[in-house]
Amino acid sequence: MxxxxxxxxxxxxxxxxxxxxxxxxxxxxxxxxxxxxxxxxxxxxxxxYYPDFFIGYGTGFSYGGAALMGFTFSDDAVLLGRQSNFxxxxxxxxxxxxxxxxxxxxxxxxxxxxxxxxxxxxxxxxxxxxxxxxxxxxxxxxxxxxxxxxxxxxxxxxxxxxxxxxxxxxxxxxxxxxxxxxxxxxxxxxxxxxxxxxxxxxxxxxxxxxxxxxxxxxxxxxxxxxxxxxxxxxxxxxxxxxxxxxxYDIETDYRSLFTSNDLKGNKDVLLYRHYDAAVGIKHAISTNANLSESLIFGPSTDLIKSYICQDGKVWQNSGEEDADNFEIENLMKTRDSRFEASYHIKPHPRNRGSLLYITKFLPREIEASVAAGNTPPPDFLGANNVTDYPVLRYAEVLINWVEAKAELATLGGAAVSQGDLDKSINKIRKRPLAAQAVERGVKETAPLKIGALPQDPERDPQVSALLWEIRRERRMEFAFEASRIADLERWHKLDYMDTDAHMDLLSGAWVNFPEQLSSELNSANIGKISVVGLDGSITVYNGSNKDEMKGFYRHTTNEGRLPYLNQANINPYLAPVGRNQIDEYAAKGYELKQTEGWPQN
CATH class of the missing domain: 1.25.40.390 (Serine Threonine Protein Phosphatase 5, Tetratricopeptide repeat)
Structure with a gap:
């Protein structure tokens, strides 16, 4: 039709x-x-209307607002080179x-x-x-x-x-x-x-x-x-x-929600997008996570540091052993289970943005096979992927619900109770763990307690401890899946993307170059790669300091985004309309007013 x-x-x-x-x-x-x-x-x-409103993984190489590829403009991602500008x-x-x-x-x-x-x-x-x-x-x-x-x-x-x-x-x-x-x-x-x-x-x-x-x-x-x-x-x-x-219920391990060929009947999912090679409906998202494709983006240090520890505390005051050790394999043992389910276990040079692949959308068996040296199978090359996408998850409804309740409480509504947290965030934290995750030492994250909220030294002082933790839960649950930038806009927190104020936006995963990627310490990379310590100090590779190359990876070409806050005639929260359209209105005898915060002419 x-x-x-x-x-x-x-x-x-x-x-x-x-x-x-x-x-x-x-x-x-x-x-x-x-x-x-x-x-x-x-x-x-x-x-x-379905493909317009429920994009999922997109189709073919058309990503649009699709998961993974559509969500690289936020504080969750670091790009190789200059960060995207508003x-x-x-x-x-x-x-x-x-x-x-x-x-x-x-x-x-x-x-x-x-x-x-x-x-x-x-x-x-x-x-x-x-x-x-x-x-x-x-x-x-x-x-x-x-x-x-x-x-x-x-x-x-x-x-x-x-x-x-x-x-x-x-x-x-x-x-x-x-x-x-x-x-x-x-x-x-x-x-x-x-x-x-x-x-x-x-x-x-x-x-x-x-x-x-x-x-x-x-x-x-x-x-x-x-x-x-x-x-x-x-x-x-x-x-x-x-x-x-x-x-609906929370009954599926995290990664399986994004790597199944058929989500029919899954109680975690209210609506999903089905892909079927027989009718030519395929996507390419899993290909971009297959450990073989080169990528120029990955999780930022800022995102990596935000994951809660398994004891329910932030890393700065967690009781987990080596909670301040940011090597990827250790993070998988000490952090919320969603970390292990979302990323590859080792730094990888083909991810040039962060050195850490986002494998949340890649089946575990394919990840293991490629990591062992095999070529990805045809279904995970090009635009041949047929894994389903959970367009609307029960976990999202639960987090939306508890966040709305917490916001209402600030406007005179009833306070959020422990029962509310148990019905939402803590229910999500109790989701089943994959066998491979358990073998790696992953455990269920401790419940969020209304009377013992984490004491995060990095908490935005304008945000209550409860809302801060609800927002953290949202960030962990929907990383590279839903739009983090939309959350920052609605919270009026685009300042979190200010690369001058938040240097962790310019670096990626922790890398021990001498032990994990010694081949990268070559003459071609002198002056090009650097590492950032927990204290913020930057060490640039100069050819003779190999033993010092341990820290959060940062390519020396990485540059911050241009100023966008408190600038005259710039409103990063709302989009302007074009001059041509304003002129077209005028030519017809009508006035089109420019978006708030932008100049009329």
């Missing part, structure tokens, strides 16, 4: 294509006149896309005004709920990126210039409409609509994410506690809906 929508001027041509996703059959050809006759036609129309000037061209909003509004209109007598009431309300869920989802994305954006709740005619060039709608007005869409979807989308279809629990899981995001944006960026409370309460309500259903 291809349905073309055209909006003149700045709005893009929208093509609703036939994208295979989530085991769905190919879409048949329909027109606007024939599409709205029965429920199956509506279902086929709605199917096209936008520092208004671009010539660039603006939001409304193609999906137009398409979704058409769906809502056709169901609402043309199918009431063709569908049973339950089906009618379900498909209205699906449409409104996707509309709220897309508007949330637009608002998180741009702040105020034009709001449309109906199809706009190509000739209605006043509507096409309408002013930006205030953010709160847009998000209040999103709130209403989400509430409707939570009440009317089916509890079960078949395998791999959006149901009410999937809606609730996504709403727990998006409502939490809006609540924190309102609290920390806009300083609007009333709006913040409204969305935190929605996040808790949505989380409660999933938790109380009893349908």
């Amino acid at each position: 291809k349905i073309k929508h055209i909006i003149i001027g700045f709005l893009a041509l929208a093509l609703g294509g036939c994208t295979e996703f989530l085991d769905r059959p190919p879409l048949t050809s329909l027109t606007d006149e024939t599409a709205w006759e029965n429920e199956e036609n509506v279902r086929m129309y709605a199917n096209k 936008t520092r000037a208004v671009p010539n061209s660039g603006i939001w896309s409304y193609s999906s909003i137009r398409s979704i509004n058409i769906m809502i209109d056709r169901v609402e005004n043309g199918m009431a007598d063709k569908l049973e009431e339950e089906a009618y309300l379900h498909w209205l709920g699906i449409g409104r869920f996707f509309r709220g989802f897309r508007y949330s994305q637009l608002v998180f990126a741009y702040g105020d954006v034009p709001y449309y709740d109906k199809e706009v005619s190509d000739t209605d210039l006043d509507a096409l060039y309408k002013p930006r709608t205030p953010r709160n007005e847009v998000m209040n409409a999103v709130y209403d869409d989400f509430k409707f979807a939570l009440e009317n989308v089916r509890l079960n609509d078949g395998d791999q279809s959006v149901n009410r629990y999937v809606v609730a899981g996504i709403v727990s994410r998006l409502a939490l995001q809006e609540g924190t944006w309102q609290k920390y960026y806009y300083k609007n506690d009333e709006q913040a409370k409204k969305f935190f309460e929605l996040a808790v309500e949505a989380g409660n809906m999933v938790i109380s259903s009893g349908r």
Whole structure:
């Protein structure tokens, strides 16, 4: 099915294509006149939104916002060379896309005004709920990126210039409409609509994410506690809906969630993206973790230091033996189990950013085989990967839920209890361990105790000890899987990415070059590689100091990002629109205001 929508001027041509996703059959050809006759036609129309909203591992070499490759711009990653910069000037061209909003509004209109007598009431309300869920989802994305954006709740005619060039709608007005869409979807989308279809629990899981995001944006960026409370309460309500259903659990070891060829029936997962070579739906994410491909990014020292120790304390005051020994193999014995499940056991020269491969997305048996000197099998070369991706995990719902509760407590709500922590963070920490992890000395991390929170000397003093630990848990759980940068934005903490203030962003894994990578201590690397000690001292390899080359690896070409905070006419939190689009509005007799914090011209 291809349905073309055209909006003149700045709005893009929208093509609703036939994208295979989530085991769905190919879409048949329909027109606007024939599409709205029965429920199956509506279902086929709605199917096209899945790959837009649930990217997973992407397809082929198209990564977009896919796991691993899509999440290298944050304090979690260090890049070889200059670190990626925030936008520092208004671009010539660039603006939001409304193609999906137009398409979704058409769906809502056709169901609402043309199918009431063709569908049973339950089906009618379900498909209205699906449409409104996707509309709220897309508007949330637009608002998180741009702040105020034009709001449309109906199809706009190509000739209605006043509507096409309408002013930006205030953010709160847009998000209040999103709130209403989400509430409707939570009440009317089916509890079960078949395998791999959006149901009410999937809606609730996504709403727990998006409502939490809006609540924190309102609290920390806009300083609007009333709006913040409204969305935190929605996040808790949505989380409660999933938790109380009893349908989901934490029962799978961490890495297996990302390396399975079939996640069907897995209770850790509310929705997953299935890949199948037989129908040509494959990806390349596992290839980028296969120990054979060269990468220029890896985990930063800042991320590595953030992992909690197995006794539930930070490394500076942990009782674990050698907690201050940052050699990778030792970290796997002393840190939370997610560290061992996420990274290769030894430094590797093909990861030139950090010297530490992220193997979270590579099956353990493939990792072991390649580490032993074998070539990766065909399924783990090129864009031939067929491992499934858990698009929405129960663990995320639990962490969203407890974070929203903790935020509500700061706004007059009930305090987070030990029972809340046991139901969420501590439940996640009790997930099964892989046999290989146990053999390496990995143990279950001690529970988080409300009366004995870790005493972290690196804690941001503006953040309570409880919220700090909830945020740490989120960072460990979703490293290179979900967008850390989105978390920093909604917490109003992009200063964590300031490389002048945080030098651990420019280095990677701890390496004992003489013992682990002695071949790298050659004439070609003189002046190019260096190590950083725990005290921050930097030792550059000069050809005669081999024995001193022990510390966090840092390539000497690594440079910090350019200033982006407290700069005139720069707002790193919200995206500017292009000059060309502002001029286009003006040429039509309308005004497009620039995003807050950016110059109009």
